[in-house]
Amino acid sequence: MDIAVLSVGDEILAGDTVNTNASWLADRIDERGGSVRRILTVPDDRAVIADYVGEWADRFDAVIATGGIGGTPDDVTMEGVADGLGLELAVFPDQRDRLAERAREFREENPELAADYDIDLDLDAAATLPEGCRPLTTDAGWAPGCVVENVYVLPGIPDEMKAMFELVAGDFGGDVVSETLYTPEPEGALGDRLDAVRERFDAAVGSYPGVGSTPGRLKVTGTDPEAVAAATDWLRERVETTDPPETEAEK
Numbered sequence: 001m002d003i004a005v006l007s008v009g010d011e012i013l014a015g016d017t018v019n020t021n022a023s024w025l026a027d028r029i030d031e032r033g034g035s036v037r038r039i040l041t042v043p044d045d046r047a048v049i050a051d052y053v054g055e056w057a058d059r060f061d062a063v064i065a066t067g068g069i070g071g072t073p074d075d076v077t078m079e080g081v082a083d084g085l086g087l088e089l090a091v092f093p094d095q096r097d098r099l100a101e102r103a104r105e106f107r108e109e110n111p112e113l114a115a116d117y118d119i120d121l122d123l124d125a126a127a128t129l130p131e132g133c134r135p136l137t138t139d140a141g142w143a144p145g146c147v148v149e150n151v152y153v154l155p156g157i158p159d160e161m162k163a164m165f166e167l168v169a170g171d172f173g174g175d176v177v178s179e180t181l182y183t184p185e186p187e188g189a190l191g192d193r194l195d196a197v198r199e200r201f202d203a204a205v206g207s208y209p210g211v212g213s214t215p216g217r218l219k220v221t222g223t224d225p226e227a228v229a230a231a232t233d234w235l236r237e238r239v240e241t242t243d244p245p246e247t248e249a250e251k
Contacts, residue, residue, distance in 0.1 A: 001033075002037045004062075005066070006065040008042055009044060010043050028172075029172050033176045049077055053081050057084065064152045069156075071128075078129060078146070078153060084151075138167065141155050141164070183216050184215050184240060203222035203224070
């Protein structure tokens with residue numbers, strides 16, 4: 001399953017926010033056997049979002065767009081997705097009712113905030129989604145995301161995005177398997193063995209150099225588990241290996 005990730009947000013492009021969503025999604029999808037083939041950050045621009053959604057929905061099995069939902073003036077991801085797929089937007093009454101109930105509960109639980117601030121939320125805007133979509137909601141966030149055709153629209157706030165992704169994680173399986181070796185050998189010294197393993201086995205091998213005391217990585221990937229295992233064993237016999245870093249061992 002080939003997947004593209006579209007991160008939406010002026011704040012990412014300005015360097016004000018680190019795009020941890022894309023790397024987290026790539027890691028989760030890789031664990032499930034899918035393959036992320038594109039990651040791109042675009043501004044909060046309806047036309048730009050529409051261009052990439054329209055193109056990528058045809059080229060990839062799935063597109064995940066994160067950020068730019070919620071109903072504020074700069075939240076244009078839903079509009080861009082609808083434009084890219086040639087769909088109209090509509091207020092979903094059940095979503096509007098859900099948001100109205102959450103707003104009521106918030107006012108009751110936080111009377112001091114309700115008195116000090118204007119919490120006159122635009123419920124129609126927050127409940128406006130592409131026609132025919134499947135809304136996605138969690139208790140972690142406010143505005144609904146959605147699935148429409150093969151496009152998944154998720155929030156930009158990391159905790160909200162992660163919670164919503166779990167609702168659809170089962171859609172992102174695949175046949176890709178991988179194994180990772182860690183080595184203290186410098187990447188430049190591995191060239192002959194990497195060439196040889198790629199010629200011998202039906203598997204791809206990625207080499208990622210270490211930094212400081214962190215060892216380098218050799219990641220063997222393919223759709224044939226036996227070929228991946230054989231290539232990994234071949235490398236293990238010919239490359240000096242070491243234990244994974246503590247953060248990797250804890251996963």
